Amino acid sequence: MPExxxxxxxxxxxxxxxxxxxxxxxxxxxxxxxxxxxxxxxNDVHVEELDSHPQMDQVQDYLKELTGERSVPRVFVNGSFYGDSSKTVADVENGSFMKHFKNTEL
Known part of the structure; x- marks a missing residue:
């Protein structure tokens, strides 16, 4: 199987x-x-450290296509782009981040 x-x-x-x-x-x-x-x-938070990925630049190029930015972090929730660090931290702190999950998904 190819890479x-x-x-x-x-x-x-x-x-x-x-x-x-x-x-x-x-x-x-x-x-x-x-x-x-x-x-x-x-239960299901997956973190990818791109600095250890052999194709980091190409991954970040694709993230730019998806999100408009190459910068990290890029956070995705339930298959969609959620935001950067500022949005993620603010929404965790104000409780709105959890609205994206049903009780059964926690």
Whole structure:
């Protein structure tokens, strides 16, 4: 089976998990978003550290196609782009992030 393209890989992750965070391990904005999401104790949060991905630039190019930006973090919820660090952290703190989940999905 051939390797997945960056586009296929990103698309599969977004479909497979309730929450996907495309991150970089050294990024302070990514750290804030991940810490905020960790406070929610959700069952299916998948974090991808792009700085260890061999095709990081191509992945970020595709994320720009999907979201309008190459910057990280890029947070996806239920298969759709949710936002960046500022939106994610603010919505976790004000409680509106959880409106995207049914009680059975927690």
């Amino acid at each position: 997945q393209t960056p586009r296929e890989w990103v698309t599969e992750l977004i479909k497979k998990h309730k929450v996907v965070v495309f991150s970089k391990s050294y990024c302070p904005y990514c750290t804030r978003a991940k810490m905020a999401l960790n406070t929610l104790n959700l």
